[in-house]
Amino acid sequence: MSRLDSFIRRMSAQRDCLNWAAEELKGAPGAILELGLGNGRTYDHLRSLFDAEDIYVFDRHVKAHPDCVPDHAHMIIGDFLSTLPKTAEKMTGKAKLAHCDIGSGDKSASLSLSDRIYPHLEPLLQPGALIISDQPFDGEAFEELPVPAGVPANRYYLYRKRI
Amino acid sequence: MSRLDSFIRRMSAQRDCLNWAAEELKGAPGAILELGLGNGRTYDHLRSLFDAEDIYVFDRHVKAHPDCVPDHAHMIIGDFLSTLPKTAEKMTGKAKLAHCDIGSGDKSASLSLSDRIYPHLEPLLQPGALIISDQPFDGEAFEELPVPAGVPANRYYLYRKRI
Numbered sequence: 001m002s003r004l005d006s007f008i009r010r011m012s013a014q015r016d017c018l019n020w021a022a023e024e025l026k027g028a029p030g031a032i033l034e035l036g037l038g039n040g041r042t043y044d045h046l047r048s049l050f051d052a053e054d055i056y057v058f059d060r061h062v063k064a065h066p067d068c069v070p071d072h073a074h075m076i077i078g079d080f081l082s083t084l085p086k087t088a089e090k091m092t093g094k095a096k097l098a099h100c101d102i103g104s105g106d107k108s109a110s111l112s113l114s115d116r117i118y119p120h121l122e123p124l125l126q127p128g129a130l131i132i133s134d135q136p137f138d139g140e141a142f143e144e145l146p147v148p149a150g151v152p153a154n155r156y157y158l159y160r161k162r163i
Numbered sequence: 164m165s166r167l168d169s170f171i172r173r174m175s176a177q178r179d180c181l182n183w184a185a186e187e188l189k190g191a192p193g194a195i196l197e198l199g200l201g202n203g204r205t206y207d208h209l210r211s212l213f214d215a216e217d218i219y220v221f222d223r224h225v226k227a228h229p230d231c232v233p234d235h236a237h238m239i240i241g242d243f244l245s246t247l248p249k250t251a252e253k254m255t256g257k258a259k260l261a262h263c264d265i266g267s268g269d270k271s272a273s274l275s276l277s278d279r280i281y282p283h284l285e286p287l288l289q290p291g292a293l294i295i296s297d298q299p300f301d302g303e304a305f306e307e308l309p310v311p312a313g314v315p316a317n318r319y320y321l322y323r324k325r326i
Contacts, residue, residue, distance in 0.1 A: 003231060004178055004208035011171045018167075045167035068166060 013151040014101075015045060017132045017158065020148045021097050022049035030096025030126055031056055035080060035117070040068025042101060056091075058083050080113070084120035091124045098125060100133035110135050127163040132156060176314040177264075178208060180295045180321065183311045184260055185212035193259025193289055194219055198243060198280070203231025205264060219254075221246050243276070247283035254287045261288060263296035273298050290326040295319060 001009075032050050034043055037059040044067075046055050058076045062069055069075065076083045080102070098121055103110040114135035121131075122141050130145075131137060134156060142159035164172075195213050197206050200222040207230070209218050221239045225232055232238065239246045243265070261284055266273040277298035284294075285304050293308075294300060297319060305322035 002204070002208040002211040003228070004174065004181075004204040005211075007204055008171065008174045008178060011167065011174065015167055015171060041165070041167040041170055045165040048165040048168075065166070 009152060010155060013147075013155050014042060014134075016148045016151050017156045018042065018045055018049060018099065020158075021099075021130050021132055024130060025096050028096050028128075030054070030129065031091065031094045033058065033091075033095050033098040033121070033124065034101075035059075035098060035121075036101035037062060037064050037069075037075070038101060040064030042099065043070065044068045046099065050097075056087070058087075080117055081120065084117065084124070088120070088123060093123070093126055095124045096126055096129045098129070098131045098133075100131065100135065100137075103134040122161070125161045127161055129161045131159040131161075133159070172315060173318060176310075176318050177205060177297075179311045179314050180319045181205065181208055181212060181262065183321075184262075184293050184295055187293060188259050191259050191291075193217070193292065194254065194257045196221065196254075196258050196261040196284070196287065197264075198222075198261065198284075199264035200225060200227050200232070200238070201264060203227030205262065206233065207231045209262065213260075219250070221250075243280055244283065247280065247287070251283070251286060256286070256289055258287045259289055259292045261292070261294045261296075263294065263298065263300075266297045285324070288324045290324055292324045294322040294324075296322070 032046055032055040034046060034055060034057040037043055037057045043057055056074050056076060057070050058080055060079055062075065062077065076087060102113055114137055118137055118139050122139060136157045137159055141161055143162055145158040145160055147156055147158055195209055195218040197209060197218060197220040200206055200220045206220055218233065219237050219239060220233050221243055223242060225238065239250060265276055277300055281300055281302050285302060299320045300322055304324055306325055308321040308323055310319055310321055
């Protein structure tokens with residue numbers, strides 16, 4: 001499989017997971033947390049699935065296509081480990097979905113980031129909320145869910161916060 | 164259609180065009196010219212379809228994943244408009260395929276680059292050679308071909324050099 005094949009497969013898997021979550025959460029109230037804006041493509045996709053008013057994006061900097069940048073109230077700039085705790089006051093128990101696109105090229109650094117994010121992310125989520133992540137999360141509060149058909153194993157990880 | 168949808172569609176269309184060309188050119192001798200290395204994903208895909216020994220990559224700089232960089236003899240660094248003419252001595256009439264991933268965000272600059280590349284690219288191609296390009300080429304020497312089924316119009320352009 002070429003890198004082009006693998007890239008298309010990864011992007012498609014990401015979309016399948018987002019679409020799956022939108023279907024699962026249809027009609028449910030709550031915020032969407034997008035950890036990692038990047039080029040803004042998945043944010044744009046989330047906007048096509050959910051109300052943009054409900055989507056809060058976290059990233060260290062804004063390097064997205066200008067069309068794909070949330071307004072000031074929905075773009076939280078800074079290190080996840082400092083911005084997530086700051087959001088807790090307003091957001092505790094409010095989110096129905098977190099999409100975490102937090103992996104870098106460095107596998108062990110990505111896993112460690114995921115471990116450190118977990119205690120700050122978990123309180124923001126409603127019972128029953130979903131996490132879609134490119135890194136595994138390890139915590140009692142979550143039940144791991146099977147990925148949608150066609151999504152390769154160990155590429156995306158799905159969790160539901162226990163009720 | 165979200166930017167994620169559109170991106171997946173574009174990457175898939177590119178792959179479909181490359182796979183189509185590989186099928187069309189099966190068993191034919193000749194070089195492959197890759198104009199634009201970028202991150203190296205399509206170069207890696209070309210390597211999965213053709214003999215790497217036959218693939219020559221042109222780009223202004225090398226910013227690809229280290230696994231996707233051709234060796235010194237197959238990586239021609241510099242502006243297309245200066246490197247293509249320099250290659251003519253060795254390559255005239257040798258190439259069976261050129262893949263041109265030359266568009267930038269600026270549409271009129273991309274079209275103008277395509278026009279300026281044309282006189283330098285055309286002599287390197289065998290009669291019957293194929294061009295896959297993200298920009299239209301306008302020249303008597305080429306016949307435009309229909310894109311494979313499923314590839315959106317005006318996204319990729321296919322040409323065959325007249326015999």
